[in-house]
Structure formats: structure tokens, C-alpha cells
Amino acid sequence: QVQLQESGPGLVKPSETLSLTCTVSGGSINNYYWSWVRQPPGKGLEWLGHIYHSGSTNYNPSLKSRVTISVGTSTNHFSLQLSSVTAADTAVYYCTRVVAYCIDGVCYHPIDSWGQGTLVTVSS
């Protein structure tokens, strides 16, 4: 069973760049989409973007080009960078796997695996 583990600083200063890495074990990074989802304390879930193993990406426009997701297929990891952070970016950040269930020629892409999440606080 695939396992995902986030790593990175738990405290980032305002205006700096938040950088997180997700290490994938128990399975290959190939042939899947990999995404980041965040959850501010006590609030709901927000999808930040995803990357395919080939490197193609799709991002949430609400982040106004501050987000970059990259993948390292040879090292089975993918990463998140979020620039110019503010207190509003304080959240638990989850790395996730997006599975493709194809039925009658149509594919559905729910998130089937999540890391345990890592709290990132933006504060000086």
C-alpha cells in the first residue's frame, strides 16, 4: 500500500517561500497524478494543484501564480513551493495521490491516498 510523508519547515516568515516535499513509498510515482491539499486550522479543504508523473501541472488560480509543484520520478518524491506567503497560508498541508478509475471509457480522479499532513505556520 502506498504511503506518503510530508517534510519541510513548520515555520515560515511572511513574504518568504514555503517549501514542502512528499516522499512516496510502497508504490511508483509513475502513472499517477500527485496533488497538494491544505486545511487552515478549524476550516475546510482547499486543492492547491497537481502534477502528473510526466511533469504536466494544473494549479488553483486562487493562488495567483504563487504555487509551483514539481516531481522527481527517479527519487519517488514531489514538491510544493508557495511564494510570498502571508498568515492566510497557515494551514495543515497534505500531499495526496490522485487515482484514475476508468469505467466504460470515462475516467474518474478521486484522491485515494493522503499523507498525515504537516502544519506550516507563517509568522515572523
Place this chain on the structure above:
Amino acid sequence: DIQMTQSPSTLTASVGDRVTITCRASQSFISWLAWYQQKPGKAPNLLIYKASRLQSGVPSRFSGRGSGTEFTLTISSLQPDDFATYYCQQYHTYPWTFGQGTKVEIK
């Protein structure tokens, strides 16, 4: 963006009750909807995809239905392990969006 609105925000029920959570979308789509369960301090867990397909390992007391702009998640007989927060999510159109969550509490 497709806005997903869940109701109710909080649901108080007893063990054994049948409960239904509704998720309404601001735009119509067919089946690109998932439901997740999240317990405090834990990551969400996939329950249902394609609006009504049960994820492997999920108890059969969970069921989903709907199409267009209205979707529902039903728990046929609430168990102690089911007290949690539930989220719907559409993956029909970018950006993917979640409902605000429904917290199921013990009466």
C-alpha cells in the same frame, strides 16, 4: 469555479440512525464527485467516487447518489466510528473544489 455547498453544516444523531448529507453544486455535472470522511487530527479518507461507487474497504452502510447539481451521502445505520466530518469534492472542472464540510455529532 464550481461552488460546492453542503447541508447541514452540523448534524446531531444517535447510533443506529439513518443520516443523509446533501451537497449542491453551482454548475451541473454528471458523476465527477467524491465523498471523504475526516476524523480530528487525521487526513481525510475516500469513501465514495463517481458519486455512488464505494471505495474498496468502505462499509456498505455508506452510499452515495445524485447527478447534475444535487448529490447525497447516506449512512444507513450510524455507528460510533462514523462520528466525523464529511466533505464532498468535485473533480469535473478545475480548480477542484470541496464543500465546507458536515460535522456529524453524537446526540
